[in-house]
Structures are given as C-alpha cells and as structure tokens.
C-alpha cells in the first residue's frame with residue numbers, strides 16, 4: 001500500500017505541525033518541536049502570537065454569519081484542529097477545510113466527521129483551478145455569498161503565487177462574498193521576523209512576513225469592508241481601550257469583498 005505521506009514527512013518540520021506545537025497542541029513530532037524551540041529562541045513572543053492569531057478565526061466566523069449572513073465558508077490553509085479553533089457557529093451550513101499538508105487532512109477527517117456539513121480537502125493553493133474544481137468546493141452554492149478565510153497562509157506564498165490565489169478567488173467568488181486575511185508582518189518586530197524567515201529557509205520552507213503596505217498591495221483590487229488600513233489581529237474590532245500596550249499579534253487582519261467584477 002502506498003503511503004499518503006511523502007518520504008521524510010515525519011522527520012522534517014511542517015508548518016502545520018510547528019504551528020500546532022506553538023499553540024500547545026499534541027499533533028506534532030520531534031522534528032517540529034526542535035525546530036519550534038529555535039523559532040522561539042529567535043522570537044520569544046511567537047507562541048503568544050500564534051494563540052492570538054488562531055483565536056481570530058472564530059471571531060471572523062461570527063462576523064461572517066451575523067453581519068453578512070454567510071452560511072458557507074472555505075478555510076484555505078486551515079492547519080491542524082486544536083482547542084476551539086474549529087468552533088463553527090451553527091449558522092454555517094457548509095464548511096470546507098483545505099490544506100496541502102496530508103497530516104492536516106488525516107486529522108481533519110477524524111475530528112470533522114462529527115460535524116454535519118463540514119468537509120476536509122487536501123489541495124494546494126499553487127493550483128487554484130484544481131482546488132476550485134474539487135468536489136467539496138465546486139458543490140458550494142455560487143448563487144449565494146461565500147466566506148473565505150486565508151488566515152496565516154499568504155506568508156507561505158511568494159508574491160506571484162499569492163497574487164494568483166487572490167485573482168482566482170476574486171473572479172470565482174459570487175458577489176456579496178467576504179474574504180478574511182491575516183498576515184504576519186515585518187512592521188512590528190522586523191529583526192525577529194527576519195530571523196524566523198532565515199530559520200524557515202534553513203529547513204526549506206519559504207516564510208514571507210510582509211509590511212502593512214505590502215499586504216495592502218496584495219489586496220489592491222479587493223474592496224476593503226472596513227475603513228482605515230489593516231489593523232492587528234488582536235485589535236481587530238476591539239475598542240481602543242482594550243488594545244494591549246504590547247500587542248502580541250505581529251500580524252494584520254483585513255476583511256474585503258471581491259467588489260466589482262473585472263471579467
């Protein structure tokens with residue numbers, strides 16, 4: 001029987017498992033934990049940043065369902081399920097989790113089987129035509145708005161692939177749809193972010209935190225749904241008096257709509 005896991009899969013860190021370890025999860029291996037130790041030595045705030053950014057997902061789902069009446073959602077680069085990061089409001093009738101990591105799909109299948117209307121798909125954002133044509137995505141009702149989460153995923157893509165993903169989504173999504181993006185930034189701790197990128201490069205993984213302006217540029221053809229520039233994930237929709245002095249996010253949060261069609 002052929003394994004669904006590529007050679008060396010368990011001996012090398014993967015983004016999803018490292019993230020799981022940093023978030024206090026147990027779906028990870030020695031290679032992930034050792035690598036995470038190096039990451040935390042370079043950026044001691046990293047576990048706190050992972051936690052606050054993961055907590056953002058359920059907050060966005062609440063916003064999509066309550067404010068935009070969205071009941072079908074695709075979570076692109078969903079990562080491993082842990083804690084309450086898979087809490088989905090009852091109003092979401094169809095939830096499609098997508099990740100390229102085969103371990104994510106294996107776990108997601110087990111955990112998600114318990115929730116009606118939730119499916120897991122292994123697909124790569126590098127091939128958007130295939131991803132959008134895959135059954136669980138293609139079966140969504142494009143006569144109604146769809147919510148898309150791209151949380152902590154674009155930093156793993158170069159500029160060109162990131163633009164390609166966003167352009168494919170923009171022309172595929174029906175009007176009224178909402179895209180939610182979170183993105184690690186170089187604006188708040190540039191040296192530590194550069195050290196993290198170097199460490200990832202050492203294990204063959206491209207990590208590209210971007211400035212607020214670069215994130216804005218990526219989303220230039222999308223219509224922002226909130227005034228002002230991107231805000232940090234910790235301060236997103238929180239009153240100013242609740243913003244922490246030492247913001248743990250090191251990432252921005254934006255919601256946007258595809259706006260007018262260009263095609």
Ligand SMILES: C[S@@+](CC[C@H](N)C(=O)[O-])C[C@H]1O[C@@H](n2cnc3c(N)ncnc32)[C@H](O)[C@@H]1O
Nearest residue numbers: 016054077078079099100101124125151152156
């Ligand atoms: C840092 S985790 C973020 C997980 C989750 N979205 C969150 O916010 O907690 C990034 C995830 O993106 C996935 N990923 C990275 N590149 C991808 C690609 N090209 N296609 C699909 N998934 C990808 C990784 O496997 C990983 O699970």
